[in-house]
Amino acid sequence: MELTYDWKAFQNAFHLDYKNKGTLNAVPAPIYFVAEDGIIQEFFCENEDFSEWLGRTCDEVSAHFKNREIIVFDRNEVDQWMKDSIPQNHYHAQMNYLKEQALPSVVTPSPFLPGSKRSKKSRHELVHQLSKTHFLLEALHSWWNRILPSSFGIWIRILDQDQYQDLLVVIRRGQVQSYMKPSLLGLGPGKEHHFDQIAQYLSERHALPVQGLVVNRDQWEDWSMQTDPWKWVAQALRAGTLGLHPFRWGVATLIANKAYLGF
Amino acid sequence: MMGENSNHFPIQCVFHYWETPVQELSDRLDALSQEGVHSLSTFIPWQVFESDLSQRLTKFLQATALRNIQVQLLPMPELGLHYPYSGFPRDLISNPEVYAKNYQGHETLVSLPPNVFALPSLFSEAFSKRFYNYQNKFFMYLGDLEKNQPEYLDHVEIQWTGSLWKYYRAPRSHHRKLFSGFAGDRSRAASIVYRKTMDRIFQDPEFSDGNRTQANQWKTQSFETVNRQWFYQLSEERFRNKGMDHFRRLAPALPHRSIELYIPEADPVSNHSNFLQMVSGSFGDVKRISTLLNEYISRATSVDESHCPPFVYFPELGGFQKLKINEKQFLLMKALLLFGGRGGGVFIDVDQWIQFSQGFRKKVESLGNQLAQRKLRLKNRAIYLTTHTWSPTGILWDELEKKIGKGLRLTSSFDLLEQDQETSLCVIDPSLILTRERLEKLLNWMRCGRALVLSQSALMTADAKKLLDQKLNQVDPEMTAFIEGDLPYHVHGVEDGTLIQFSLPQVMELQGELLVAWRGFVNQVLNLSGLKEHWKIADARIEVIPMSRAEGSKGLSLFVLNPSERQITADLFFDKKVEVLDFQSWMNGQRPSINEEDRLLECTLDIPPKGILPLGTYGIDWVFERKVEKALKENQGREKEKASLFEPLPGYQPELNFEKNRQTGVE
Numbered sequence: 001m002e003l004t005y006d007w008k009a010f011q012n013a014f015h016l017d018y019k020n021k022g023t024l025n026a027v028p029a030p031i032y033f034v035a036e037d038g039i040i041q042e043f044f045c046e047n048e049d050f051s052e053w054l055g056r057t058c059d060e061v062s063a064h065f066k067n068r069e070i071i072v073f074d075r076n077e078v079d080q081w082m083k084d085s086i087p088q089n090h091y092h093a094q095m096n097y098l099k100e101q102a103l104p105s106v107v108t109p110s111p112f113l114p115g116s117k118r119s120k121k122s123r124h125e126l127v128h129q130l131s132k133t134h135f136l137l138e139a140l141h142s143w144w145n146r147i148l149p150s151s152f153g154i155w156i157r158i159l160d161q162d163q164y165q166d167l168l169v170v171i172r173r174g175q176v177q178s179y180m181k182p183s184l185l186g187l188g189p190g191k192e193h194h195f196d197q198i199a200q201y202l203s204e205r206h207a208l209p210v211q212g213l214v215v216n217r218d219q220w221e222d223w224s225m226q227t228d229p230w231k232w233v234a235q236a237l238r239a240g241t242l243g244l245h246p247f248r249w250g251v252a253t254l255i256a257n258k259a260y261l262g263f
Numbered sequence: 264m265m266g267e268n269s270n271h272f273p274i275q276c277v278f279h280y281w282e283t284p285v286q287e288l289s290d291r292l293d294a295l296s297q298e299g300v301h302s303l304s305t306f307i308p309w310q311v312f313e314s315d316l317s318q319r320l321t322k323f324l325q326a327t328a329l330r331n332i333q334v335q336l337l338p339m340p341e342l343g344l345h346y347p348y349s350g351f352p353r354d355l356i357s358n359p360e361v362y363a364k365n366y367q368g369h370e371t372l373v374s375l376p377p378n379v380f381a382l383p384s385l386f387s388e389a390f391s392k393r394f395y396n397y398q399n400k401f402f403m404y405l406g407d408l409e410k411n412q413p414e415y416l417d418h419v420e421i422q423w424t425g426s427l428w429k430y431y432r433a434p435r436s437h438h439r440k441l442f443s444g445f446a447g448d449r450s451r452a453a454s455i456v457y458r459k460t461m462d463r464i465f466q467d468p469e470f471s472d473g474n475r476t477q478a479n480q481w482k483t484q485s486f487e488t489v490n491r492q493w494f495y496q497l498s499e500e501r502f503r504n505k506g507m508d509h510f511r512r513l514a515p516a517l518p519h520r521s522i523e524l525y526i527p528e529a530d531p532v533s534n535h536s537n538f539l540q541m542v543s544g545s546f547g548d549v550k551r552i553s554t555l556l557n558e559y560i561s562r563a564t565s566v567d568e569s570h571c572p573p574f575v576y577f578p579e580l581g582g583f584q585k586l587k588i589n590e591k592q593f594l595l596m597k598a599l600l601l602f603g604g605r606g607g608g609v610f611i612d613v614d615q616w617i618q619f620s621q622g623f624r625k626k627v628e629s630l631g632n633q634l635a636q637r638k639l640r641l642k643n644r645a646i647y648l649t650t651h652t653w654s655p656t657g658i659l660w661d662e663l664e665k666k667i668g669k670g671l672r673l674t675s676s677f678d679l680l681e682q683d684q685e686t687s688l689c690v691i692d693p694s695l696i697l698t699r700e701r702l703e704k705l706l707n708w709m710r711c712g713r714a715l716v717l718s719q720s721a722l723m724t725a726d727a728k729k730l731l732d733q734k735l736n737q738v739d740p741e742m743t744a745f746i747e748g749d750l751p752y753h754v755h756g757v758e759d760g761t762l763i764q765f766s767l768p769q770v771m772e773l774q775g776e777l778l779v780a781w782r783g784f785v786n787q788v789l790n791l792s793g794l795k796e797h798w799k800i801a802d803a804r805i806e807v808i809p810m811s812r813a814e815g816s817k818g819l820s821l822f823v824l825n826p827s828e829r830q831i832t833a834d835l836f837f838d839k840k841v842e843v844l845d846f847q848s849w850m851n852g853q854r855p856s857i858n859e860e861d862r863l864l865e866c867t868l869d870i871p872p873k874g875i876l877p878l879g880t881y882g883i884d885w886v887f888e889r890k891v892e893k894a895l896k897e898n899q900g901r902e903k904e905k906a907s908l909f910e911p912l913p914g915y916q917p918e919l920n921f922e923k924n925r926q927t928g929v930e
Contacts, residue, residue: 005347007377008579032539044539049550078538082372082379091376102542129544
């Protein structure tokens, strides 16, 4: 059974930034709180425990952590955002919606923290952190969608020694419409490494143009953890370690533009 | 022991059969067999079963039967499944009319991928109709398979889980305790059933005594919270029993058992944490999951008079998957000790399991074997009896929990209490309504030197009050004591047990002197019931899980856990001199002859970050509790003799069970 929204496969391909987790950073990580009427209800901070602050006021927190970046969300707002995210079809869209809603609270210090100011630099970092998207998804959401077809599929094959992982992402009007591990059973035996044929098969099966990308896991993970890996992507394409199936000059040009012209 | 004699292996690998194409199933199962996986658990997502045109489930069962792989099927709706809306039919779950509501009138949301969605109400008519229809189809499917291809089911067991009931909680005050928010579904559908059910319950002569005014007293606003809790408990029990009865009729030969399944990251209490992890760009909060494990394990549930072993599931969809390897290992081992020690265990996705190193898997399997054979177990020391398992508890629970730790269990099941053979203390929540039959059970439990703690203003029917007065009148005045103070209480020596009756203070503000008074009272109760703290650890970050060996063996193992990111050096103090040795020697029953001066009153431990240090000890002995256990066994022997005298009597029928009458009352 092909799952229309295969979150496991999607996050294995696009949410790899957690692999940086635990790396020591000179700057302490920001502390995230959810508060209700100025009382701390929930917290999260990478590698740190703030349980003892639960139930205390935001004023106490800001007085104590003068040199830390503190982001506070209002509980009622968070609950409402979550509820409003329900009609979105899939988790990726729900996540984007929640991040969009959360952005103003990150940009502007919470009214629960009177007097706290956020420097331009830290604001930029926090916003960057929140709006960070996988480089490929970011490109697909950019001006690319004006020149790419209104509906198309990206088939990504990530090679891992003698194994591989497939993901087909369907994009409609610049938005991720569905994501799945494609079934290649109709392709016939022995053709699982005939990449052009696979792309063609998927294109016929899903009735939309499909662009295949074949890449090694190490390379893919390496790129996924960077904000702007396009230069490496372009180099890999030239060196043949990234395969475009079928090879389309238009797609290669888009990659080259990103890599060398920056857009 | 609360019916926790389970011989199931405590690690269960979860395989999502719908994710593997039928053509690849054989290869996949062969590969798993090669990895040493010979038992698989699989959820049956409702929507997957209903739209299974290509008979994937049958093919999966066929393939596993061919390979002698044990299969546990979990057909109840659960959260954390890798299927949209956790397998609930989309059209149903998108209908706001079926949503459950919390006491504030808000939906209860689940934020674990693959979707954020609102929980449906199990009381909703539209939902129930569809659900029972699905359940019926599933049972008939099993019945047909049993008849036509019985070999497919040779290695199959059905595991009934508790479904959504435990998740109906409002998030209020969750920052303090997992179960501190008001529990229950307040949707319109639930309220209608609630009114009908309570009307029926209070028609019982014990509540009304033929007098309508008396019956109405139980329905006043002041009883609303208690009645609601009772109603939710009865509804949950009925829901579970109804499914089981139905199943037994349609697939009678298939082995089955009930378990309680907890999924920390799908729990609504994790919603805000999940949100913060998402906006911060991080995933996985080991501390939070670790805390939730402690809270879950304190609850005990039952179905059909049997204990439901507790299990925890770490799905691949949440933050668990993204934790560091040592964090995952720590959580897995901790869960294994806590849940496996109580006859349950851990569900883990098979892909996740085989990612662990061979060495770690072997270690887990070895511990799992000891737990499955009940060579190691987490002993219950005291029971807290309450109306509803998932509702908040008060100061008495909090203070007892601080003192007794993981040896304290909360339940609303009188069946479990009756089966209990090892605890020496039972505390009754002041909100529990006591009928004559319930009180009889409690007084019966109190034999053999056990202590029962009851509020003087406990909610009792007139019959129950009469019974208690009778019992207290029979008590020798010399066996009664009154202790004055901010929290005055009576101690009565009833037969060979101890009844402690305390007066609830008028003011419930838990600060200053009153808080001290509660603490003092709890200390006195523990002294009276022989429950002592035998060890103390100087560092609050450290957790200790005490595990007993099989019955009859002496000694106690202490698993010392360091959940932090740093190595901790901590002192462990004992109340008397003990022998401390390494865990393996202790498990093997070795007891090196140690001079008195080599015994320790304290020892210093270096516990690595996210590490678990197992120790074996001799000398820490729950002497009083052992005495109670021994006395209970002797008493049980006498009762068996008595029962065998009654058995041949024609027409002998056990008394009608009040609880069962209640259950049938919930329509």
